[in-house]
Amino acid sequence: MLYAKINASGHVIDVAPYQDDEYNQLVSPHDPFVADILAAKLDQESSQELLTSSDQDMMRVLEDLIDLLTEKRLIQFTELPMAAQKKLLSRKFVRGIHSGNNETLIGEIRDDDALI
Numbered sequence: 001m002l003y004a005k006i007n008a009s010g011h012v013i014d015v016a017p018y019q020d021d022e023y024n025q026l027v028s029p030h031d032p033f034v035a036d037i038l039a040a041k042l043d044q045e046s047s048q049e050l051l052t053s054s055d056q057d058m059m060r061v062l063e064d065l066i067d068l069l070t071e072k073r074l075i076q077f078t079e080l081p082m083a084a085q086k087k088l089l090s091r092k093f094v095r096g097i098h099s100g101n102n103e104t105l106i107g108e109i110r111d112d113d114a115l116i
């Protein structure tokens with residue numbers, strides 16, 4: 001995702017791979033003005049930053065998708081490979097610390113979730 005910095009005339013003057021107070025309008029990299037700005041800005045290092053930012057965003061999308069699928073009981077968390085379970089739980093734990101969220105990792109155990 002790319003976000004644009006807009007001047008007083010409403011023209012795109014810069015783009016960034018993150019959203020903040022200055023860069024707040026979502027833009028397409030295929031827009032000719034955006035493409036020109038990207039061509040001027042991109043070198044090997046900045047393109048790597050864009051890719052890393054995109055990877056982080058995509059990881060969050062995948063985490064949310066897995067949460068949704070398990071909530072709807074379309075998949076069971078335990079069906080995922082153990083390495084994937086560990087990484088997802090670790091990320092959820094760290095995100096909880098950073099957001100001040102005190103949710104448990106496993107969640108509430110309902111009567112219909114009983115093992116016996």
